Amino acid sequence: MRNLIPLLALSLVGCGSSVDPAQPDTGLVDTGVAETPAPKPAARTLETVGLLPGPAQNMVLDWTFREAGWGAFLALTDGSFSQATLPVRVLTDSPGGASAPVALFKDPAGTIDKSKGVTATCVLVGGKGPFEASVWVSRSTFDGTPVEWADDLGSASITTQGPRLGKSYPLAVDPSKTRKVGERTWVQLHARIDATLETAFFVIQSSKNGVLWVTAPWIVPVDLTTPPGGTTTKAWVPSVAAL
Numbered sequence: 001m002r003n004l005i006p007l008l009a010l011s012l013v014g015c016g017s018s019v020d021p022a023q024p025d026t027g028l029v030d031t032g033v034a035e036t037p038a039p040k041p042a043a044r045t046l047e048t049v050g051l052l053p054g055p056a057q058n059m060v061l062d063w064t065f066r067e068a069g070w071g072a073f074l075a076l077t078d079g080s081f082s083q084a085t086l087p088v089r090v091l092t093d094s095p096g097g098a099s100a101p102v103a104l105f106k107d108p109a110g111t112i113d114k115s116k117g118v119t120a121t122c123v124l125v126g127g128k129g130p131f132e133a134s135v136w137v138s139r140s141t142f143d144g145t146p147v148e149w150a151d152d153l154g155s156a157s158i159t160t161q162g163p164r165l166g167k168s169y170p171l172a173v174d175p176s177k178t179r180k181v182g183e184r185t186w187v188q189l190h191a192r193i194d195a196t197l198e199t200a201f202f203v204i205q206s207s208k209n210g211v212l213w214v215t216a217p218w219i220v221p222v223d224l225t226t227p228p229g230g231t232t233t234k235a236w237v238p239s240v241a242a243l
Contacts (some may be wrong), residue, residue: 021228049187058218059127059219060124061126063216064100065088072122077118079116087122091215093182104212104214105117105205106153111142112151115210116211117207118206121203127197130222134171134218135171138212139210141183141211149187156202157170158193168203204217
């Protein structure tokens with residue numbers, strides 16, 4: 001009898017429940033519906049922009065509106081000989097980017113109700129044409145509120161003074177280059193000048209009762225921007241590649 005006790009104990013240990021232990025509750029419910037894959041992100045684009053806001057052969061020495069001496073822009077308020085200091089801002093969302101400061105053509109003695117226009121001129125080294133000239137402009141009220149562009153709000157031109165006195169070549173709006181950045185509208189004034197410039201001046205004018213925002217003025221001989229193949233390389237046209 002005593003020999004049966006160990007055998008009985010072993011048989012009891014070997015007996016167990018055939019029911020699986022309870023699984024932890026994960027909180028997930030199987031709905032039987034397949035998961036919808038996440039949408040594919042939109043393709044990213046990159047813009048290749050040069051270090052300078054215009055061609056490296058730019059004949060405008062004072063394209064930052066910060067230089068002094070020969071070649072610098074000299075600003076005067078209209079109707080007087082009072083020199084105006086042009087306030088300068090660096091805006092990353094302007095057409096010239098951070099490398100080309102924005103000059104504000106603003107009457108230093110003006111008010112929101114009344115202000116004079118401002119004209120700035122810089123002298124250029126002459127040379128054999130043809131040339132291409134450009135500048136980006138925008139307009140605001142005296143306190144900085146952007147307004148839509150109109151041709152009577154500002155202008156730019158290349159003027160010459162040779163043996164037969166001066167001639168003016170106005171820069172006109174290129175509609176294909178207009179840019180809307182937030183509430184501000186930028187337009188590019190552009191001209192091709194098929195002439196030799198013995199002596200030249202870049203003239204930018206702002207009308208009264210407002211502020212003209214100006215950036216990236218340049219003028220270059222077309223021959224210097226034309227590669228050997230003969231196709232003109234346009235200045236400051238970003239190349240866009242989709243990734």
